[in-house]
Amino acid sequence: MPAPPAAPDALAARWRHYRAGPLGDDLVAAAVVTVLLVPQSLAYALLAGLPPVAGVMASLLPVLAYAAFGSSTTLAVGPVAVIAMMTSQAIAPVAAAHGVEPTLVAGVLAAQMAIVFVLAAWLRLDMLAALLGAPVLHGFVTGAALVIALGQLPALLGLKLSGHTATEMAGAAIVAAQAGGWRALVPHAGTAAVGLAALALLVGVRRHGARLGRSAGLGTRAALLLARVAPMFVVAAAIAWMALGPAAWREGVALAGRIDLAAGLRVAAPWQAPAGVWLDLLGPAVLIGLVAYVESLAVAEALGARRGERVRPRRELFGLAAANAASSVSGGMPVTGGFARSIVAFDAGARTRMAGVWTALGLALVLMLAGNLLGWLPKAVLAATIIVAVLGLLDLEPFRLAWRYARAEFALMLAVAGLTVFAGVEPALLAGVVAAVALLLRNTARPHWAEVGRLPGTEVFRNIKRFAVQTHPHVLALRIDESLVFTNSRWLVETLLEQVLARPALRHVVLMMPGVNGIDLTGLEALRQLAAELAQRGVALHLSELKGPVADRLATADPGSWLTGEVFRTQHEADAALAMRTQGPR
Amino acid sequence: MPAPPAAPDALAARWRHYRAGPLGDDLVAAAVVTVLLVPQSLAYALLAGLPPVAGVMASLLPVLAYAAFGSSTTLAVGPVAVIAMMTSQAIAPVAAAHGVEPTLVAGVLAAQMAIVFVLAAWLRLDMLAALLGAPVLHGFVTGAALVIALGQLPALLGLKLSGHTATEMAGAAIVAAQAGGWRALVPHAGTAAVGLAALALLVGVRRHGARLGRSAGLGTRAALLLARVAPMFVVAAAIAWMALGPAAWREGVALAGRIDLAAGLRVAAPWQAPAGVWLDLLGPAVLIGLVAYVESLAVAEALGARRGERVRPRRELFGLAAANAASSVSGGMPVTGGFARSIVAFDAGARTRMAGVWTALGLALVLMLAGNLLGWLPKAVLAATIIVAVLGLLDLEPFRLAWRYARAEFALMLAVAGLTVFAGVEPALLAGVVAAVALLLRNTARPHWAEVGRLPGTEVFRNIKRFAVQTHPHVLALRIDESLVFTNSRWLVETLLEQVLARPALRHVVLMMPGVNGIDLTGLEALRQLAAELAQRGVALHLSELKGPVADRLATADPGSWLTGEVFRTQHEADAALAMRTQGPR
Numbered sequence A, B: 001m002p003a004p005p006a007a008p009d010a011l012a013a014r015w016r017h018y019r020a021g022p023l024g025d026d027l028v029a030a031a032v033v034t035v036l037l038v039p040q041s042l043a044y045a046l047l048a049g050l051p052p053v054a055g056v057m058a059s060l061l062p063v064l065a066y067a068a069f070g071s072s073t074t075l076a077v078g079p080v081a082v083i084a085m086m087t088s089q090a091i092a093p094v095a096a097a098h099g100v101e102p103t104l105v106a107g108v109l110a111a112q113m114a115i116v117f118v119l120a121a122w123l124r125l126d127m128l129a130a131l132l133g134a135p136v137l138h139g140f141v142t143g144a145a146l147v148i149a150l151g152q153l154p155a156l157l158g159l160k161l162s163g164h165t166a167t168e169m170a171g172a173a174i175v176a177a178q179a180g181g182w183r184a185l186v187p188h189a190g191t192a193a194v195g196l197a198a199l200a201l202l203v204g205v206r207r208h209g210a211r212l213g214r215s216a217g218l219g220t221r222a223a224l225l226l227a228r229v230a231p232m233f234v235v236a237a238a239i240a241w242m243a244l245g246p247a248a249w250r251e252g253v254a255l256a257g258r259i260d261l262a263a264g265l266r267v268a269a270p271w272q273a274p275a276g277v278w279l280d281l282l283g284p285a286v287l288i289g290l291v292a293y294v295e296s297l298a299v300a301e302a303l304g305a306r307r308g309e310r311v312r313p314r315r316e317l318f319g320l321a322a323a324n325a326a327s328s329v330s331g332g333m334p335v336t337g338g339f340a341r342s343i344v345a346f347d348a349g350a351r352t353r354m355a356g357v358w359t360a361l362g363l364a365l366v367l368m369l370a371g372n373l374l375g376w377l378p379k380a381v382l383a384a385t386i387i388v389a390v391l392g393l394l395d396l397e398p399f400r401l402a403w404r405y406a407r408a409e410f411a412l413m414l415a416v417a418g419l420t421v422f423a424g425v426e427p428a429l430l431a432g433v434v435a436a437v438a439l440l441l442r443n444t445a446r447p448h449w450a451e452v453g454r455l456p457g458t459e460v461f462r463n464i465k466r467f468a469v470q471t472h473p474h475v476l477a478l479r480i481d482e483s484l485v486f487t488n489s490r491w492l493v494e495t496l497l498e499q500v501l502a503r504p505a506l507r508h509v510v511l512m513m514p515g516v517n518g519i520d521l522t523g524l525e526a527l528r529q530l531a532a533e534l535a536q537r538g539v540a541l542h543l544s545e546l547k548g549p550v551a552d553r554l555a556t557a558d559p560g561s562w563l564t565g566e567v568f569r570t571q572h573e574a575d576a577a578l579a580m581r582t583q584g585p586r
Helices: A008-020 A023-047 A052-057 A061-069 A081-098 A102-122 A125-131 A134-157 A166-180 A189-215 A220-244 A261-265 A275-280 A282-307 A313-329 A339-347 A354-374 A379-391 A397-405 A407-422 A425-445 A489-501 A521-536 A548-557 A571-580 B008-020 B023-047 B052-057 B061-069 B081-098 B102-122 B125-131 B134-157 B166-180 B189-215 B220-244 B261-265 B275-280 B282-307 B313-329 B339-347 B354-374 B379-391 B397-405 B407-422 B425-445 B489-501 B521-536 B548-557 B571-580
Strands: A449-454 A461-463 A475-480 A508-512 A540-544 B449-454 B461-463 B475-480 B508-512 B540-544
Touching (some): A023 A134, A023 A339, A023 A354, A052 A261, A052 A354, A061 A313, A081 A379, A081 A425, A102 A275, A102 A282, A125 A282, A125 B489, A134 A189, A134 A397, A134 A425, A220 A339, A220 A354, A261 A354, A282 A313, A282 A339, A282 A425, A282 B521, A397 A407, A425 B425, A521 A540, A521 B282, A521 B397, A540 A571, B008 B023, B023 B052, B023 B081, B023 B134, B052 B261, B061 B313, B061 B354, B081 B134, B102 B125, B102 B275, B102 B282, B102 B313, B125 B313, B125 B425, B134 B189, B134 B379, B134 B397, B134 B425, B189 B220, B220 B354, B282 B313, B282 B425, B407 B425, B461 B571, B521 B540, B540 B571
Parallel strands (some): A508 A540, B475 B508
Antiparallel strands (some): A449 A461, A449 A475
């Protein structure tokens, strides 16, 4: 029975309870996150090829929408690096082809992602997220971090280059070199100075900030928070430098430009975009939606585990749908749950979803008061912010583990990372998923099997190659360690016939199936064919140790009419019964 | 060490041996097959949209080439119905787009199939044939038989309709009706009379021929052979009718036209075709090659089983490559091993591959002597031949079995058959393979699992829902009946956490893994995540009954650093050890 709507009294009581308890913690956390969000929102908008205000808009309404529909109390949604980079690859060609503003195209993309999420929830397609297994996901995130960092070099150093992949950037560098000689590739001194200084400061704060804070007498948590908000001081220093530094060093340094919230809201609504834009974005919306969902779910689950709270995968789809719909109608860009911003709120002590609401309000306040001032921020500083953020995504541990544990999956991981850097996001993800499925099929296609015999004096049957066991010359017992499915049925028939042809004295074959979790139609036909071919050679086919569900299903396939031997409950019973029988099929 | 080339003496000795033994049987079989091949070759060329001589050429050199390179002694290669139909769908648009002769396009297609076969053998891709599992193959063959039979109705009845699918034919019928009223769809009387009479005779001979022959005093085998060659009498009767019957009935009946072997050989060589033709046929060549290989292999294996001979799948690729290369340079069409022609040779008593050679020679002789006469054969009779042949491919037994045994695979079979009839071969096969892989992934994604307990007084652990077993309130033992792979890893974590949250007294979880045949990288990460999340709730994660290869591999992933519990050899040991421990992770 749903709870009745809260009466005004109850609402007031809840508010009193909230004010007495979590409100203070939530407000502190919101202040910290706001400070972090300001440069990040601007940076990720530039990464997506959009004006800075789009990143800001994507950090306001979507936060409120997610708080209303999502299931996690700790997830912070907004623009994130990988999704911003995918957005840039998706919208640039569409905006050029249809001659429309990139901001409008980004809005359409966010709207389509919202539709994709709702459809996926409705059709229960959330399990498709499983297609992005560990090798594909780690490879993709690694490649994305590298290509994002690479793509920021021109903005950081003041080079005139562009491109969405390493291949495109190398091509642009060659063209530039041919057009203007290698001097076209020399950094702009003022830009590079600001950019590299910001990069050095940000890296320094990230590495040593917390330690410095503690040695200055701060508590551990306060020191950590100070290190988290330190980027804002770098931003402030850069703005001061551009306003007050020597004119010769400021000349020609590209600035972020004034953040005009009103202009951000004046972007046309997505339904005003031409139909061709919608059509062209269909594929990217599905792919970006998949990545956004998988990443956000992983963050929500990781944080939920720390707090002992369960995330509901289907409800998360609705939360992300609401967030992207809100972003699309308010001049924003595609959003999802981000690890960096979520962990900051978590560490800063956010206790309820209201922290996200306060963050959105705080951000709006900062931009209204200081929007003009932020316009003085050099793009090179934003580039440095992005580089530091994405290099934090680099993690070589999964590569090391895969190298030791699963060489083929290591190769897959590396290939997906390489394709992401050199060929772009879409080919990398599509090829990665296809290859992962092919690897899985290959594993089922050549199953492990072993000839087994009795451990003397026991009812236990083991691999004859690993143990000293007893066998009979007229009985062959094979344990099959895989479901019988279409990918391995022909292999099964061929392998078994080969074994049988090599043993003229054979009269009985027993397939021991404790590891057979299913037999599909092709597997069933293979068993029938096998029984028939063995019968022609005077050999009976028996089965043993079928699992309950497998045996139940096999009984519907009229085994009496084709199985030349018996179905034994255990291999022990099969062995005991066949040891005496030296005749072939009945 | 390869055998040295046979000396002339040895060759003569082998010939003497052959002459004294199998020669007689081979010659009789060759005569029977030749008689069968004459109308079939012409018919399948028409089915492929080619002049009749293409079918004849495809029955000459390819037979010799296969005899030299193939591995089966019983397989008869040549044009077959399903491949001819696929050829027609593939070459018609290409011939139209490039303005070249369909015969040349067919030659290019055969050449590309030869290349595909050699590449597949070289790259060991023969296992890709497993992608065509039973549901896709049965569904496709059924749909192909129906659409081939449907496609012959215009030739059989003298209608002016064409189209490669039921949809295209229905469209053509509507257009014809609109253009000329329904009278355009009325059969041509003379054609329909010849066609329906031939159809009735062929069906009658097929159903009752052997019985009639036996009641006329023939032995069983002779009666069977007579029934097999009876179609030739129908052909002769139709030719006589066209030559001698009343003129009013012959008027307007379409004839096969003179078979000019010399003209067949004058077709341009495939390498003279424009590059665009080669490019456009790349996809169809792979798809038709896949179907041709799977069908041929199935026939060779079925016949090989009867004779106790093993077929070598890779060598078969070379045999089919040689046959198609030979067909392509001699004005033929794509060929493969056919069930009908192989079984006739087998039943007629062919003993060696030389029977195929004699058949080719016999066929050439018949066509040189009687090529003009065969030109009088009405196309309606050839259409009747095709209809009778393909309706023999219809087999409802797989549908019945699938309905009982595997409802989802039944739906897949039906869908592939329907797509083949209404949408064509390529979409049907591609959608079928994708759906079959999706079904397989779905089965791994939601594995069967069971909570298990001890059967009192034994070391056996069974499903608590099926047996009365003993459990401990602080220990949860779950048996997982599927490999841990990326498609089910998240499911595993969620399902287990749900179980654990419902039992506050729990301190130990044991995953019993006798049915786990592999753990991929994503599965490994899921286990690590599970161990960490359980530890936060004070619950230890143990494993039991790992298979040898799984345990060996897990040991490379440093389980000591993350596994909060132990790895037990058997569930009995785990249960005995944990019954006493009521503490959580060490």
